[in-house]
Amino acid sequence: MAATTxxxxxxxxxxxxxxxxxxxxxLLGRLSDKWVALVLAALGDTLRQPGCDEPADARPMRYSxxxxxxxxxxxxxxxxxxxxxxxxxxxxxxxxxxxxxxxxYELTDLGRSLHGVMIGLKDWAEVHMGEVLAxxxxxxxxxx
Amino acid sequence: MAATTxxxxxxxxxxxxxxxxxxxxxLLGRLSDKWVALVLAALGDTLRQPGCDEPADARPMRYSxxxxxxxxxxxxxxxxxxxxxxxxxxxxxxxxxxxxxxxxYELTDLGRSLHGVMIGLKDWAEVHMGEVLAxxxxxxxxxx
DNA sequence: CAGGATCCAGTAGGATACTG
DNA sequence: CAGTATCCTACTGGATCCTG
Numbered sequence: 298m299a300a301t302t303x304x305x306x307x308x309x310x311x312x313x314x315x316x317x318x319x320x321x322x323x324l325l326g327r328l329s330d331k332w333v334a335l336v337l338a339a340l341g342d343t344l345r346q347p348g349c350d351e352p353a354d355a356r357p358m359r360y361s362x363x364x365x366x367x368x369x370x371x372x373x374x375x376x377x378x379x380x381x382x383x384x385x386x387x388x389x390x391x392x393x394x395x396x397x398x399x400x401x402y403e404l405t406d407l408g409r410s411l412h413g414v415m416i417g418l419k420d421w422a423e424v425h426m427g428e429v430l431a432x433x434x435x436x437x438x439x440x441x
Numbered sequence: 442m443a444a445t446t447x448x449x450x451x452x453x454x455x456x457x458x459x460x461x462x463x464x465x466x467x468l469l470g471r472l473s474d475k476w477v478a479l480v481l482a483a484l485g486d487t488l489r490q491p492g493c494d495e496p497a498d499a500r501p502m503r504y505s506x507x508x509x510x511x512x513x514x515x516x517x518x519x520x521x522x523x524x525x526x527x528x529x530x531x532x533x534x535x536x537x538x539x540x541x542x543x544x545x546y547e548l549t550d551l552g553r554s555l556h557g558v559m560i561g562l563k564d565w566a567e568v569h570m571g572e573v574l575a576x577x578x579x580x581x582x583x584x585x
Numbered sequence: 586c587a588g589g590a591t592c593c594a595g596t597a598g599g600a601t602a603c604t605g
Numbered sequence: 606c607a608g609t610a611t612c613c614t615a616c617t618g619g620a621t622c623c624t625g
Contacts, residue, residue, distance in 0.1 A: 312567040315479065317513025322475075324566040324573060329478055331470040335459065360587050369461030371619055376588060386576030397586040398625080407572060414561040421555055422468040423456040428551060429468060432530030504607050515599055520608065541606040542605080 327385070332370060332378040334415045339366045340388060340404045341412035355409070357391065357401035387411060471529070476514060476522040478559045483510045484532060484548045485556035499553070501535065501545035531555060 312321035327333070340363075341355050358366075364375050379402060382388045387408035393399040404412060456465035471477070484507075485499045502510075508519055523546060526532045531552035537543040548556060 312570045314563050314566055315510055315512060321566045321570045324570055325478060325563060326475040328562060328566060329473045329475045331473045334469060334473055366459055368459060374618065384577055384580040385573045400587060407569060411565055414558065414565055417558040417561065418472060419458050419469060421558055422458055422465045422472060425551060426456045426465045426468055429529045433528055436528040544607060
């Protein structure tokens with residue numbers, strides 16, 4: 298997944314996010330979004346529920362299911378994020394003409410390739426939260 | 442680095458970024474920042490320069506060096522980002538009282554543990570940029 | 586149910602000028 | 606060199622109302 302070494306050795310990407318004009322800089326900005334991380338995490342996480350330990354394969358999720366999982370997300374942000382991810386080809390949107398309509402979202406292969414990174418980010422935040430909190434206290438105390 | 446499986450198996454974190462009130466949600470929001478990703482990537486990337494292939498250990502970077510590497514960053518954003526990262530204990534700030542003053546930034550152990558994830562994100566953006574661009578074209582064309 | 590449309594407050598973030 | 610301080614705009618993003 299994190300093929301950092303390989304990338305430099307083999308076919309070097311012609312994109313460089315360190316450069317302001319590079320499209321990858323803009324893409325990085327797009328991916329660096331709380332809701333993007335959470336949506337991607339949620340969509341890939343469905344089968345990793347308590348009880349089941351194997352990642353298996355992701356189950357599509359409905360709009361309402363996502364909005365319930367991402368506690369506090371506004372429908373505007375959720376829709377906006379989903380649209381952007383769909384446009385970039387990270388997720389698919391499937392409309393089933395039931396009454397009322399059913400819409401499901403699912404990771405594409407491309408989205409799955411990013412899922413690991415996003416889970417890594419989310420997990421890092423959860424695992425190191427305590428340490429970060431302690432660091433903040435120390436920093437703020439020093440500035441007394 | 443991405444100990445996703447391990448985290449669930451072992452000591453489950455008491456933080457859950459899916460919950461709005463959880464501090465880790467706010468931390469995720471902070472980390473989900475273009476400049477955070479680029480600063481962290483830059484600080485850990487110093488020894489992985491062309492020519493040298495081994496990651497070895499990161500060299501501290503000066504403020505001006507960072508601002509040159511992160512093309513297009515404003516001093517406000519750079520300073521703001523560096524302060525936040527320092528407060529959270531991800532980087533250290535060292536002032537050497539030369540004339541004029543020299544300030545260097547370096548990853549802490551905590552910062553290094555996040556570096557891999559951030560590099561993963563940046564590299565993903567660069568590697569899959571072409572594919573994403575193609576997906577966008579297809580999406581926009583379909584909405585004609 | 587799954588959004589679209591609109592309004593509006595808050596803030597992110599650039600530009601500029603100044604300092605130890 | 607490495608910032609701090611201030612101003613100001615543009616966009617983010619929540620709240621609200623409406624629809625197929």
